[in-house]
Amino acid sequence: MSNVRKFAALNTKIKGMVGKLLSHEDYMNMLKLEKESEIFEYLMSHTYYGNIFNDMPPTDYTVSNVERQIKGYIVSLYRKILCYISGDYKKLFKLLMKRFEAEDIKSYLRALHLNQNITELYKEHLNYEVYTNLNYKELSLSRSMEEFIEGLKSTMYYKVLKLYLSESKDRMLFYMEMNIDRMYFSKLASEISKFKGDEKPIFEILRMNIDFLNFQWIYRGKKFYKLSPEEVLNYTLDNGHYLNYETLKALSYASDEASLFEIMEETHYHKLFKHDEKTERYLERDMDRYLYGKFLKSDRESNLNMITVVAFTHRLEFEMRDLFTIMEAKHYGIPADELKDYLIRIL
Amino acid sequence: MAIEKMKLLNIVIEKDKAHDVLKDIVLAEKIHLVSAISEINENNFVMKVDAEHIEEVAGLCLIDTFTEKKDYKSIQKKLYKLMEYMQIPKTLDKQLIDTSFDFIDLQNEIDSIYEDLSSIRLRMQELSDEKSQLSQMSIIQGIYEPGVDFRKLFDLEYFNIKFGILTKDNMERLIRNYENIYAAVLHIGRRGHDEIYVVISLKELAVETERILRSVYFEDISLLDEYLGTPEEMIKKIDERMLHIDQELEGLQLRSEEYDEQYGKRLMVCYAHLMLEIKIEQMKKYLAVTSNYVYISGWVGEEDEDFINTLFEPYGDQMVIGESDDAETVVALKPPTKLNNNWLFKPFENLVHMYGTPSYSELDPTPFVALAYMILFGAMFGDLGQGMLLVLAGVLMTRKRSSDYGGILKRIGLFSMVFGFFYDSFFGYEHVISKLFPESLSEKMFLRPIEHINTVLILAVVTGLIFLLISYGYSIVNKIKSSDLKEGVFGRNGVVGLCLYLVLLLWVGGSALGWRWVPVNLLKILAVIAVVLMVIREPLSNSILKKRPLYHEPASAYYVESGFELLETFLGMLSNSVSFIRVGAFALNHVGLFMAFHTIASLIGTASGEVVMFVIGNAVVIGLEGLIVLIQGLRLVYYEMFSKYYNGEGEIFSPAVVDDLGGNK
Structure with missing residues (x-):
């Protein structure tokens, strides 16, 4: 009964929002189009996204503007959902929203790392006051990494980011981005482990996500940044689902890439890691597809709990990323058949 | 027991008197200002016209909004900071407003108090920073081994020594992979919630060790060079310095308290005047100006007429006042409602x-x-x-x-x-x-x-x-x-x-x-x-x-x-x-x-x-x-x-008053 009270209205609201997601036909139709401007037109006239572009003058239809608008729209959906959640769930949902903050901080750091002027960058983040207490406008007045990180003094990121300011320039960004993710996910993992509701399936998926992140860090840390095994191991996250500490340790101390994949083939995820030419190229996509499938499945099987929300927010994110991929691909004239392979949605 | 009768007051005054008039208006708390520009544009700005006022009237065709704006932000910031230092609540006491004060004097006063006090505060901050660093150094008490010279310890040929804090989780991480780490990590004590460790590693592997330590967020505690020696010497030196710092801090504290006593009341006065000036600044958006004159429009209750007349008496001939009090005109102008x-x-x-x-x-x-x-x-x-x-x-x-x-x-x-x-x-x-x-x-x-x-x-x-x-x-x-x-x-x-x-x-x-x-x-x-x-x-x-x-x-x-x-x-x-x-x-x-x-x-x-x-x-x-x-x-x-x-489509009569922006009620 208590779940009806907590989730009935919320799930109805979510159902309504799910109806506004893109359909299979939408994807197929967009694949056929030639230019990115046609994609905008299609979104405008055939999908719900039309409503969010309404107040944009047609001259503003550039990939970056449209992306910003879509991100802002998604945040506005989060804001709506937030009104329907209470108690511990609200805390959890707010934590999920903090993901945006982490991503934003990463984008600021990236721009600063490239010595770009970030004065106007805050305009890229529409509705940011929904998910963060940081004053982006003030932060974007920073002229250097040091200054920017000082501005984060009140956040959990400050202490750690400061440690990496002395790192060499080519590695600094990797370390910072990884540590931001690490802090976010370790916080998420510890929150999740406290939950006692019947949302177990969804937490399993989130923990699988942690597995994938761990693998990606080990892979990149070893391949591109030549980190020492001890260091790599220390950066991995606890609370993974199938990759336990021993596996992570084995991965960290693996002698080369091939043995990384060999170790992964012994795990639950063996299907994803059959080592051939395509595996590496599509690894990230395959991981996303795997999670996407899991989210859909648990959503179907769930009934009046938080799963619907978490699954929806992830579907939304996957759709956004697919949309951006499509727009970019059309911009660079990549043929439809090839483009299909880069999308998370299986067509 | 009804809605009070209103009349529209139109005032023309020389520009340099504008500030005084606005001050009188806001302190009177009886006038509801409206935009003079729109009143003039709609031809509601009624004045007596005779030969001696011809200049004021002629100016009407060249009106503009008031553009000279004073910015009180920096002085406001300073004053707020001072009040915070002295723990004075930011509460507006209108009794403290003295119309004979010039705000510029008060501003200078705030500036000079701020300068003095902030230098004291700065020094206090420096000292307490040093104090916390010194108290961190007192970890050496935990590894008390008489006669060991720390200078030598930090001067070893093949080894690096580091002191610092590790959280429990991160220490566990290290222990789980201890066999692969080329460093000795020893627990030497606890301070509050922090666990303190000493790390001994090979100099050759300094970079690697550094990275590993960073990956577990090891927080360095640095021992200042000038204090190094045997633990006895170090503790003595630290204690001496601490004592010295405490004495200086105490002195500074006394001095800053003196300031509190000396200037506390004065700052309240400054605060009241600052609120007044800020309000006057805000009121300027209602004014219309020409090169020499300022036009002000506002509603007053009919029963306050005498009060207003006495209020503006000192200005004598310099001020021209026009009134719209004909009942029909007034209604047409949609005056605010004062119940x-x-x-x-x-x-x-x-x-x-x-x-x-x-x-x-x-x-x-x-x-x-x-x-x-x-x-x-x-x-x-x-x-x-x-x-x-x-x-x-x-x-x-x-x-x-x-x-x-x-x-x-x-x-x-x-x-x-x-x-x-x-x-x-x-x-x-x-x-x-x-x-x-x-x-x-x-x-x-x-x-x-x-x-x-x-x-x-x-x-x-x-x-x-x-x-x-x-x-x-x-x-x-x-x-x-x-x-x-x-x-x-x-x-x-x-x-x-x-x-x-x-x-x-x-x-x-x-x-x-x-x-x-x-x-x-x-x-x-x-x-x-x-x-x-x-x-x-x-x-x-x-x-x-x-x-x-x-x-x-x-x-x-x-x-x-x-x-x-x-x-x-x-x-x-x-x-x-x-x-x-x-x-x-x-x-x-x-x-x-x-x-x-x-x-x-x-x-x-x-x-x-x-x-x-x-x-x-x-x-x-x-x-x-x-x-x-x-x-x-x-x-x-x-x-x-x-x-x-009942329609309820009126506008409430809200006379200009000094607002308390400090927020401490």
Whole structure:
């Protein structure tokens, strides 16, 4: 009964929002189009996204503007959902929203790392006051990494980011981005482990996500940044689902890439890691597809709990990323058949 | 007891006097400023024109907004900081404002105090930083080994030594992979929540070790070079320095306290003046300026005329004042509304504003609202004891926070007491009050709702009818005042509507009570006439006023709409009247709820049970029913009465006053 009270209205609201997601036909139709401007037109006239572009003058239809608008729209959906959640769930949902903050901080750091002027960058983040207490406008007045990180003094990121300011320039960004993710996910993992509701399936998926992140860090840390095994191991996250500490340790101390994949083939995820030419190229996509499938499945099987929300927010994110991929691909004239392979949605 | 008469004041003054005039205006707290530019543009800016003022008038064609703006942000920041240092609450005390002060002097004063004090504060900060670093160094007490020279320890050829803090989780991480780490990590103590470790590693592997330590977020504790030596020496040095720092800090603390004493009051004065200056700056947006003159427009109540005249007397000839006080012109200019009610009705102005401020030419509904609300509440929630509690709560509330709402609570509580007396109800116990009176008297004096259910319900409806009739009266006056012939005379809330309502009442009442003298046939004819007049009210009023076109929409559409409106009118008359039955119902309900608690109490059967039930019962009734009745009363006032006669489209009169921006109330 208590779940009806907590989730009935919320799930109805979510159902309504799910109806506004893109359909299979939408994807197929967009694949056929030639230019990115046609994609905008299609979104405008055939999908719900039309409503969010309404107040944009047609001259503003550039990939970056449209992306910003879509991100802002998604945040506005989060804001709506937030009104329907209470108690511990609200805390959890707010934590999920903090993901945006982490991503934003990463984008600021990236721009600063490239010595770009970030004065106007805050305009890229529409509705940011929904998910963060940081004053982006003030932060974007920073002229250097040091200054920017000082501005984060009140956040959990400050202490750690400061440690990496002395790192060499080519590695600094990797370390910072990884540590931001690490802090976010370790916080998420510890929150999740406290939950006692019947949302177990969804937490399993989130923990699988942690597995994938761990693998990606080990892979990149070893391949591109030549980190020492001890260091790599220390950066991995606890609370993974199938990759336990021993596996992570084995991965960290693996002698080369091939043995990384060999170790992964012994795990639950063996299907994803059959080592051939395509595996590496599509690894990230395959991981996303795997999670996407899991989210859909648990959503179907769930009934009046938080799963619907978490699954929806992830579907939304996957759709956004697919949309951006499509727009970019059309911009660079990549043929439809090839483009299909880069999308998370299986067509 | 009405809406105060207003007049528009137009002032022209030389530019350099503008600041003084604005200061006078804001301190007077009696003038509602409006944009002078728009007044001039709409040709409402009335002035006496004679030869000596020709220059002021000529300037009118070259008006502009006031652009010279002073920025008080930095001084505001400094002052706030100072007040924070000295822990002075940022509260506005208008008594401290002295019109003879020049703000620039105060500004300089703030600057100099700030400079002195902030240098002291800065030094204090430095010292306490050093202190915390030194106290971190006192970890060496945990590894006390007499005679070991730390200088040598940090000077080893092949090894690096580091002290620092590791969290438990991260230490665990290290231990799990300890076999692969080329460093010795030893626990040497604890300080508060922090676990302190010493790390000994090979110099050759310095970079790797550094990275690993960073990956577990190892927090370095650095030992300052000048303190290195044997632990005995170090501890001695640290202690000496600490003592020195403490002494200096104490001295600085004393000095800063001196500042508090010396300047504390002065800063309050500065704060008040800063608020004044900021307000004056904000007021400038209402001004119009030419190269030499400033134009100010504002509304004042007519009764403040003398006050204003004395206020501006010192300016003499330098100031030109024009007034628009011709009643018709004033109404056309849509002045703000200043309600002026006596002490009994005043708090209820809030209820009126909550719905909407009356416009200048409307009747002030406050007295009616106040009476109606007090009576309705009292009738629904009549209890001598509980009313007393409400009055008490009102008194407390007035003292603590909101005096208006407290005032309302006091008044409705009083009415609850009056009704409670006649209902013979004291904290839910009936027949208590009546015992104080001789039986012959108490027979006639009291009306216990539960014993006279029908009487109470009928009385409720009759009271409602009276309120509705008064509402009709207000509606007719309001509409006639705004010369709305169509609605005022022929409308459903106008004269014709009132006639129809009275006719229907008489008809229904007559047939229900069997009054023979009621001329039914005449009433029928009158009703038909009223209905016809209401249906054709637009063409009728337009032809009387000789306005064309007769209909503002196609005639067919007009009549269909009128037909539906007629239906709604009849339904409304019925539902509005019956609606008041709830007043009686709640009076009964009030008693009924108590009967339930009495029954429970008698089931328990003990004295303590009775007491508990008495307390719970009263709490529930006051909390729950009190709230419901509060809302129902409001609903009757807003929905049944206001919807008849009240528009509430006016603007509230808000004179320029100094605002307290500090936020500490």
